Amino acid sequence: MMILPNAIKGFFRRFRKETRATVAVEAVIILPILFWAYMAMFVFFDAFRQTSINQKAAFTIGDMLSRETTAINNDYLDGLDNMFKFLARSDDTARLRVTVVRWHEKSEKFRRDWSQTRGDVDALTASNVADMTDVLPVVPDGERIILVETWSHYRAPFNIGPLSQDLHNRVFTRPRFAPKLVWES
Secondary structure, three states: OOHHHHHHHHHHHHHHHOOOOHHHHHHHHHHHHHHHHHHHHHHHHHHHHHHHHHHHHHHHHHHHHHOOOOOEOHHHHHHHHHHHHHHOOOOOOOEEEEEEEEEEOOOOEEEEEEEEEEOOOOOOOHHHHHOOOOOOOOOOOOOEEEEEEEEEEEOOOOOOOOOOEEEEEEEEEOOOOOOOOOEOO
């Protein structure tokens, strides 16, 4: 009965002293870790790339709206929504909200002129805008700004962790050629 434990001890003693094939064992251990790290770098780079694309698309929309001198309508906003989906390479879950706000010095709050959305997002109410003083930039009394908000869903190309999320952008632009951007009602 004592032969079996002695045989096992001898096997482990010889195994510990053996140096052949250590590179193969190390490779089997480290290659999956290296592969996972490579895939993680690819996914993180892709997420930052998509964030940059979404920001550029939101800035493009804000710049277009800032140059408008006539009232915009539903068709114009539908076109902006389609353009955002095209530029951001996003699917139908993309959302867009355009709000025109102005600073009211006496109340020290922003006031909403109008807010319109495309996609599954609510328009900003007057109370929502009044509570956004810490988010919106400092502007002079009566100055209007165009607030463009975009959302698109990012899905990681490989499942390496919880990286699927909504990318939200908020862009502020002041009207350039007209005192305010008007919604056609």
